[in-house]
Amino acid sequence: MIKKTCNCCYATFVNCKNKKFCSNNCYKNYRLKLSTFPVELTEEQQEIITGNLLGDGGITFPKNGNENCQFCISQSLEKTEYIDFLFKTYSPFSLKCRNVKTKKPSRVNGKISHDDKHWQGEYCYRCGIRTVCHPIFTKMRNQWYQSPKKGSPKIIPQDLRLTWRTVAFWACDDGSNAIKHSRCFTLHTECFTEEHVEFLINKLKNDLGVYGKLIRRSDSGKPIICFYGEEHDKFVVGIKPYISCECFKKKCIRKYLVKKRTVYKNLKNMWIAKITINQKTIWLGSFKNKNDAENVLKTAESMKKLGIKDENKYIDLRQKLRANNTTGVSGLFHQDNRWLPNINVNGTYIYLGSFKNRDDAIEALETANKLKSIGITDIEQYKTLRPSRKKKQFD
Numbered sequence: 193m194i195k196k197t198c199n200c201c202y203a204t205f206v207n208c209k210n211k212k213f214c215s216n217n218c219y220k221n222y223r224l225k226l227s228t229f230p231v232e233l234t235e236e237q238q239e240i241i242t243g244n245l246l247g248d249g250g251i252t253f254p255k256n257g258n259e260n261c262q263f264c265i266s267q268s269l270e271k272t273e274y275i276d277f278l279f280k281t282y283s284p285f286s287l288k289c290r291n292v293k294t295k296k297p298s299r300v301n302g303k304i305s306h307d308d309k310h311w312q313g314e315y316c317y318r319c320g321i322r323t324v325c326h327p328i329f330t331k332m333r334n335q336w337y338q339s340p341k342k343g344s345p346k347i348i349p350q351d352l353r354l355t356w357r358t359v360a361f362w363a364c365d366d367g368s369n370a371i372k373h374s375r376c377f378t379l380h381t382e383c384f385t386e387e388h389v390e391f392l393i394n395k396l397k398n399d400l401g402v403y404g405k406l407i408r409r410s411d412s413g414k415p416i417i418c419f420y421g422e423e424h425d426k427f428v429v430g431i432k433p434y435i436s437c438e439c440f441k442k443k444c445i446r447k448y449l450v451k452k453r454t455v456y457k458n459l460k461n462m463w464i465a466k467i468t469i470n471q472k473t474i475w476l477g478s479f480k481n482k483n484d485a486e487n488v489l490k491t492a493e494s495m496k497k498l499g500i501k502d503e504n505k506y507i508d509l510r511q512k513l514r515a516n517n518t519t520g521v522s523g524l525f526h527q528d529n530r531w532l533p534n535i536n537v538n539g540t541y542i543y544l545g546s547f548k549n550r551d552d553a554i555e556a557l558e559t560a561n562k563l564k565s566i567g568i569t570d571i572e573q574y575k576t577l578r579p580s581r582k583k584k585q586f587d
Contacts, residue, residue, distance in 0.1 A: 197300030228492045229284060236357070240281055241332075243358040245346070246392075251333040253342065262331040264367075265290050274364065274437045275319045285323040292318045302555020348388045354399040359427075369443045375424040379404070382414040389415040402427050442500075455485045461563035467506065474506045504538050514569060523557055524550075533557040538569055545578030552579070 233241065241249065241263060249265040267275055269291070294313040298305050333340065335349045378473045381389045387408070393404050396417075404417040410503065419427045422554050425446050432444040458478070463485035465476035476492055479485040488509055491532070495505065510555040525532040531553035533544040544560055547553035556577045561574060 207223050216429055218412070229324070231328075233328060235284075237282060239355050239357045239557065240278070240361050242352070242354075242548035243363075244278070244365060245332075246337055246358075246362040249365070250346075251329050253335060255331075259330075260327055261333045262323050262325045263329050263332075264320060264322040266294070266318040269317060269319055271437070271439050272319045275321055277437060279321050280448045282321070282323055285326060285328075286321055287318060294318055297557040300428045309405065309420055311324030348384065348391055349509065352395060354395050356400065356430045357434045359396070359400065359433035363431050363443055364435065364437070364440045367443055369428070371445055375421060375446075377419040377424050377427050381416055382409070390419060393417060396525060400430060402430065412562055423458065455482065455489055457482075465492075466488045468504055469496065469506060470501055472503070473530060474503060476509050476545050478508070507539055508536060524553060533560070535564065537564055537574065538572070540571070541575045543578075547579060 220452065234403055235317050244263075244265055245251070248267065249263060251261050251263050253261055263285075265275075265278065272289075275289055279289050293315055294317075295308070296316040298307075298310040298312050300310050306487065336346055337344045337349050347499045363377070368380070370376045370377045370378065384392070389406055393406060396402050396404055402419060403423050404419050407416050408414065409416060428444055428446050429447040435441070435444055455463060460466050462480060463482045464478050464484040465488050466473050467489060468474070468475060475493075476488050477485070479488075492506055492509060522534055523533055525534070529548075531547045531550050533547070533553045533556050534541050535544065535557065536542075542560070543555050544553075547556070556579075559577055561585075568574075
């Protein structure tokens, strides 16, 4: 006594005479349903299923002993939107979406491995679809697999025709876009032989005009296809119109947009403020309080919006009182019981002398700031603010 699944209603029944249907009504309904299916796939369905077969899709014989094959594909649960799209695309051949329990991939040396020898005994769920058993998929099975036996490896049909829609769904399944450090789009073709990968590279060149390179992985030595530089941009522009799912939008990015940290914390727990002017990064100071750093940065950004490009004016923002100031006055330092004022004029720090009295030092600093506001840049005029040294008289 063997339990089998009905080809029509998919109910489980006890099969004692190698039957494929649980009743005669199911047999009649199946024959009627099969007669209503199209004889061939549409052009769009043919292009998409070709991309899926180059990627994660496969054609298998069902467990219920049906003589025809069915197409199936599964993805992680985060890509449910993609599976729903495929379900609508393959209609009326597609059956209901389902969650599949599979062995959870393991991470070996920082890389994901699907090999059974690395399996750690954990399971995970994936979303997937499958189609009805139909002669169309049986014919495709004979074209895409080395032999009709279970476990036979995939091959590339010699009459393969590549379009941008086909390559887009191939990239959704087995593509990765690396743009952070260098522009490189990779098509993972580890399941194909090196001859088949070279055939695919020539097809991409002849049918679409993009030039890929065959690269062997450093860990396994298996071949992959990589697109660099201008070919990366050409490849991304070609597949972008056919990728509508949000989960794959990152595969259509041509340039990595770096968001520079204009306010950040350093190792000394100080907040650093910076701004870029004329393609040059200008340091605006270090602060104990984040709000102080952000306020200085806002001032610099408002100056930038006004079109101010003079770097010295941004450097002058450093003269504002910082969080680590211990004297209470910007530009005033205290060392060895002496007060040392200085000022920045056109990027040059000018020493204004050494004072015993704090008020005298502040007065000299205020006078220097008035000279600066007038626009005086002569260093010698600032040096006149230094206290005069009395020469010792000898008898």
